Amino acid sequence: MAKVLFGKIWADWIPIYAWVIDHPEGVIVVDTGETHKTSSKGYLPKWHPYYALAVDFDVKPEDEIGPQLLKIGINPKKDVKKVILTHLHTDHAGGLHHFPNSEILIDKNEFKNASGLKGILAGYLPHRWPKWLKPTLIDLPSSPYFSFNKSMPVTNDGKIMIVATPGHVANHISVIAEVDGLHYFLAGDTSYTQENLINGLPDGIGTNESIKTLKNIQSFAKFNPTIYLPSHDPNVPERMKFKATIQN
Ligand SMILES: [Zn+2]
Structure with missing residues (x-):
């Protein structure tokens, strides 16, 4: 299971869940969890107070949403019609790279707020999003x-x-x-x-x-x-x- 630790002293490890809906009009995934790369040196911006002090991730490659979906017979690259993100914090958007062929639905203003330098300063990781990401912006x-x-x-x-x-x-x-x-x-x-x-x-x-x-x-x-x-x-x-x- 993917886990995240909020606050090194005051909290226990907590889970990160994502969801899959098997609907007759196509499979829908809601949120994509986190990537194991958060454990690699330099992936998280440690200069940012949130990542320096408040949060630590323990995600293994097999915990990522891609392998988890394959385990239940869903190929993330072929079988998922839509991916909906509740918001773009990294523990919800960190598994986006598993869905290059899905329609990605993101709130228009959330996408704006999370993009660019403004997004990075707010704790988002827009520079880690897949290069191919062209979401359907929802209003x-x-x-x-x-x-x-x-x-x-x-x-x-x-x-x-x-x-x-x-x-x-x-x-x-x-x-x-x-x-x-x-x-x-x-x-x-x-x-x-x-x-x-x-x-x-x-x-x-x-x-x-x-x-x-x-x-x-x-x-x-x-x-x-x-x-x-x-x-x-x-x-x-x-x-x-x-x-x-x-x-x-
Ligand atoms: Zn969040």
């Missing part, structure tokens, strides 16, 4: 979907939705996949854990926006049976296994 329309004020369907059947979940970064998005009446909420970094969602504790700095996003998710879960799946929650496998929904 989420103001079409409400339950509690979310911006949304768009990814598939023609409307079962896979992108919704705006700003806060962790200004243009963070989440994906909701409806399967047999259950809503799998692929939450990226809206909160570290489900407990934090319930307690209204966002991932990172608690801005008004991020707290409002957590309220929106809770309110969505009131009307729809929802399995909440943030990227770094150690309890995700158990919740998937038991199809455990948020209990309001």
Whole structure:
């Protein structure tokens, strides 16, 4: 499993999850995890305070999303129609190189904020993105979907939705996949854990926006049976296994 350590003294290793949706219109991957290259000297900008002090990665080549997909019979270079990124932090975009032939969907403003020197100073690694990267830039329309004020369907059947979940970064998005009446909420970094969602504790700095996003998710879960799946929650496998929904 890919792991990341936030804060060398105060935290344990935490997982990095990515998601694959096997949909009749094509396989969709949500987030791509991290690359093992983060362990190579010089890959991470150690001059940046975040990488110097706050974070360490332990990702082996076989932990990367490419080999993990092959293990379950999906060829990332051939079988994946779309890749959606919740945001462009390296532990979500670090596996992009496995998908040279997929359509990559990224929020338009997130892509702008993460690009160039401005992006590097903000802690993104745009210089590590694959050279071929030409994403489909999403401009989420103001079409409400339950509690979310911006949304768009990814598939023609409307079962896979992108919704705006700003806060962790200004243009963070989440994906909701409806399967047999259950809503799998692929939450990226809206909160570290489900407990934090319930307690209204966002991932990172608690801005008004991020707290409002957590309220929106809770309110969505009131009307729809929802399995909440943030990227770094150690309890995700158990919740998937038991199809455990948020209990309001
Ligand atoms: Zn992040």
